[in-house]
Amino acid sequence: MPTAFDFERMLRGASLRVTAPRIAVLSAVHEHPHADTDSIIGVVRQNLGAVSHQAVYDVLRALTGAGLLRRIEPQGSVARYEARVGDNHHHVVCRSCGAIADVDCATGAAPCLDASDDHGFVIDEAEVIYWGTCPECTTAAKSS
Amino acid sequence: MPTAFDFERMLRGASLRVTAPRIAVLSAVHEHPHADTDSIIGVVRQNLGAVSHQAVYDVLRALTGAGLLRRIEPQGSVARYEARVGDNHHHVVCRSCGAIADVDCATGAAPCLDASDDHGFVIDEAEVIYWGTCPECTTAAKSS
């Protein structure tokens, strides 16, 4: 787990000013992958005290824009953030409880950009979401 | 393009009651693939007159649940609906104008369910969204 110092370096590396809310948000997302905005606000407030939700939204947008965070929003879910960026991984989402887990790219490390007919689009990223049932919900369904 | 008669058969096949709003919604989605809810409401009202937005939401949910429509919601966009179901195709989304186009599954006709490590999840569907720039936006960017 990175320290506050690492976060500071990450911010400076992205030429972003170093502020307490930013450190706290980065830290919160590292600790709680796939957390939604509300949970992040909660965690940040636990560490810092009062922080406006607006600040968190701004920070999340700034960090997402800088590439330090990645925003994911599966259908039927609010926006979630994660800290794993740049490694082209994907997600499995549980249909019944909404749990999210990471999955490495099935077609290797390179972006899996192999659309059969791209309609003239210039494709730069492929996003994959696997839908299914998580282990907990599977056993729960069986035992019922 | 299917006729009202075809839509009626589709509804009965799904053991859903045949009502004017449902026919109109099915028809609207067939005519305007990837349309958002608001546009669908507009088209339906053009054909039927007054229809409550609630009715359209209900119909869309019923038809989606019955498998007659498919709901897609790319990040940063509102929910959109399409009538191509059951053929496991995916979508390209333009980052700058939001245009959506269909793309047949790159890994063949079978659902491309090949996650490298599924964390114990039982996966039943893989949803792929390709992000890029549409031809119009590409040429617009070049000429500027």
Next chain:
DNA sequence: TCGTTAACTTGACTCACTCCAGAAAAGACG
């Protein structure tokens, strides 16, 4: 034709997220 039940109407409501204007803090420079 009638009764049951699903579907539709109306209207209020929720909630994630955004916009705005002013206050505060960070970083640069002398």
Next chain:
DNA sequence: CGTCTTTTCTGGAGTGAGTCAAGTTAACGA
């Protein structure tokens, strides 16, 4: 260190897709 400029944060109001709930209407099987 002190001041200035720029960026960020605060608080509150606002937006809009989508939902909830109660009552009415209409489809369909008997």
